[in-house]
Amino acid sequence: MDRMKFLRLATLEQVYSEYLRLVNPLDQIEQVPVLESLGFVSAYDVLATQDLPGFDKSLVDGYAVRSKDTIGANSNFPAMLRFAFEVKVGEEPKRTLGQNEAAWIATGAMLPSGADAVVMVEHTQRFGEYVEVMKPVAFGENVFKKDDDLKAGQTALKKGVRIEPGHVQLMLQLGIQNVKVYRRASVGVISTGDEIVEPFVQNKSIVQVRDSNSYMLEIWLKTLGFKIKRVGLCRDDEEMLFEMIKDSIENHDALVIVGGSSIGVRDLTEAAINRSGEPGVIFHGILMQPGKPTVLGLLGGKPVVGLPGNPVSFTVSAKFVLLPILRKLEGENSFLPKPLGMVRLTRNVSSRQGREHFVRVKLFAKDGCIWAEPLESETAQVSNLATADGVIRLPANIEGSYAGDFVEFYPLWFGW
C-alpha cells in the first residue's frame, strides 16, 4: 500500500468508511456459558430450540371455555356452564374440556384441550358446581398460543449482535446453555509524554501532569468487557516508543497510544508507528472537535490508535473513534455510535463547517421536552467533562445550531 496516498487528515465519515474497512474482525470463535456471555458478540445466529411460550397460555385469571358455549351471554341471560376442574400454573390440565364446561385457570396456566378461550373472572360468577358467564368471548380471546412469540427454529439472537441482559434472559427462557461468540479483543495502552507522571507520585513538579487518561480508559473499557492492559509510561523518545510498540503489539489485538497534542510529539508518535511495521500511519488527524490530533494506523492488520492527551479530546475520540474500531474488531454488525435521541438546545452553539463538533451538555426536562444546556466548550476546560450527561453532535456540514433546535445526543460513559 502506498503510505503517502493515505497520509492525511480524515473526516469522521472517512474514518468510518475508509479506515474501518481496513479493520478486520478477529473472527476467532469460542463457546461460553450463556450465564457468562454478557458483552460478547454472537458468532452465529442462535435459533430457538422450542416454541415460546411452548404451550397455549391464559393471559388472565378466569375460566377456560369453548367460545361457542358463550355466544349471546349477558348479565341478564348468562351462559350457565358446569365447573369442570382447575388448572394451576405449572401443571398440565387434568383432562379435555367438554361442551358447556368451564375450567378455572390462572394467568400463565396452560389452556386445556377442548377450550379455545378464557373468560376473565370479572365477567363470571361461581355458584357451587356452576359458573355463570356474563359476556361472550371470541375464539382465541385471552389466550396466547404456544408459538405466538417465537417458533422453534426462528432466530432468537442474530450473528454479530452484542449480548445484552435481554438476550441472556431470552436464551435462558429457551433453555440454551452455551453460546458461540467471538473472543473479546485485548487492548494495550501506552501513555506518552515527558510531562506525564503516575497519578499519586509525591513531590511532583508544578508542570508535571498526572496520568488520568490511561487509567480512566482501563476502568471504562473494563465495564464494557474488554481485556485492557496499561502497558506503561513512555517518554517523548522515538526509540523508546518504538520498542514499547514492538513489544506490546505482539500481545494485544489493538494498541492505544495516549499522546500529547503538540506537533513535535505527534511527529514522533507517527515516526515510531511507521518504524514498527506496515502500513503504519493511515490518517494523521481527524476533522473533529475535540479530538483532532487523533492518529490512526495499522500494524500487521492490528489497529494502532493515537489518542490526544487532553482529557476532553481523549474521551470524545475514545468514544467516537476507538470504540467503533474495537467493536468491528470483535465482529459486531452495528459498530458505529448510535445517538439515543434528540435534545433541544437552550442556546445557540457555533461550529466550524468542515468538522464534526461534539459539545458537552447537561440535560434537563421541561415542558414535556428534554433540553440540553451546552457547557463551557473550551477544550482545556476539562473538569466539566465529569458533570456532563454526554455530548451533542453538530454535523460537519453546518455552521452551528440555534436555541430550540433538536440535535443528536450521545451519552459518553455508558452504552456503546
Next chain:
Amino acid sequence: MDRMKFLRLATLEQVYSEYLRLVNPLDQIEQVPVLESLGFVSAYDVLATQDLPGFDKSLVDGYAVRSKDTIGANSNFPAMLRFAFEVKVGEEPKRTLGQNEAAWIATGAMLPSGADAVVMVEHTQRFGEYVEVMKPVAFGENVFKKDDDLKAGQTALKKGVRIEPGHVQLMLQLGIQNVKVYRRASVGVISTGDEIVEPFVQNKSIVQVRDSNSYMLEIWLKTLGFKIKRVGLCRDDEEMLFEMIKDSIENHDALVIVGGSSIGVRDLTEAAINRSGEPGVIFHGILMQPGKPTVLGLLGGKPVVGLPGNPVSFTVSAKFVLLPILRKLEGENSFLPKPLGMVRLTRNVSSRQGREHFVRVKLFAKDGCIWAEPLESETAQVSNLATADGVIRLPANIEGSYAGDFVEFYPLWFGW
C-alpha cells in the same frame, strides 16, 4: 403506621414520592481507592486539592511573548523579537522572558513568567536568533490560566453523585487517591412460582417455565455494581415464602421477590410479606403498563419489591421501580430514571389514560432525526424485549401519541 391506609394501587408518581420517601439511604460510609470507586456514590463533596491545570499553559504550538511587543505587527511589518529559549512540556521555563523576546513553547507547556500570550507558529517566522511575528496577540491569548478550569477548594465531585469514569479521570488529575463513598447495597432475589424450574433442567414438563428473570437481574445489576445474590426458588406456598423472606431479609439491604401475576399468587406473596414484619405491603400494584402487578413493601425499613414474572413486565418494573429504590438506598441525589432524549414515533400508539405506558421500540436515524418504531406491545410477546433498543414513555395523562410526535426515550439495559 396504618397498613390499610396505604394498601392500594399507586401511580408511578406516587411510588416516586410516597414510597421512595419511606426508603432511607443506608448512610454507611467507607473509603475506597479512586481507582476502584466506579459506581459508588460519593458521601461528601470532594474538593479540588489544587488548581487545575495548576500552571499557566499554552493552548498552541508557537512563541510565548509579551503581548505589547506585538502591537501593530503584520506580514509587511512584522514585530522582530529575539529568540530567548525553548519551553517543552513537562519542564519549567529556564528564566523570565524579557522585553522583545520570544520563547518557543509547545502545546501544554508552561508559560514563562514575563510572557502573557502565545503567538501561533503559523503567524511567525524564525530566522536564526530572531523571530518575526506577523500578527499581534492580545493579553492572555492562547493561554489557559492556572485556575481557569478549577480552583483549589472548589467542588470537584458533589456528595450524592454516582461515580462515572469521568469523575475518576478528574480525581486522578487532582492526585486524589481515596474517596469516601456510601457502601453498595446488597440485594437478595427470591424466585417464586410452582411453574418455575432452573433454566437447564432436563426433561421439564411442557408447562414448566425456566427461570430467566432472577438470573438476568443478577447479571444486569452486577454490571451496575450491586451486590446481588439469588437466594433461590420458592414454591407458591405462603409458609415457605415467609421462611425464605425471614431468612434472607437479615442478610440483605433489599429483597426482590420475582412472582407470578395471577391474583392467588400475588395474595400469597403479600400475605408472606405482611407476616414477615412491619409495615409490610405498602402498595399492591402500580398504574403502569407493563409492570402493573408490582408489589412494594417495607420490612423494618428494608425495601421488599415484588416484581411480576412476565419477562417484559419484570424488566420494565425493574428499571422504573426497583432501580430508583436501590439508587436512593445508596444515597444518590438524583435517583429517578432519566430519559436520554426525545424520539419521533413512526406510527400512532394508543395508551389507557390513568396509567403510564412503556412501549418497546427500535431506533433508527432518518432525515436528521431519530425515529422510534414501536414493537409488538402485547406483554406476552417477550422475545422482542431482546431486540428493542429501549422503551418510550407515554405519560398517564394522555390517551396515546401520534405518528411524528416526539416522546421520551429510555434505554433499558445500560445507564441508570
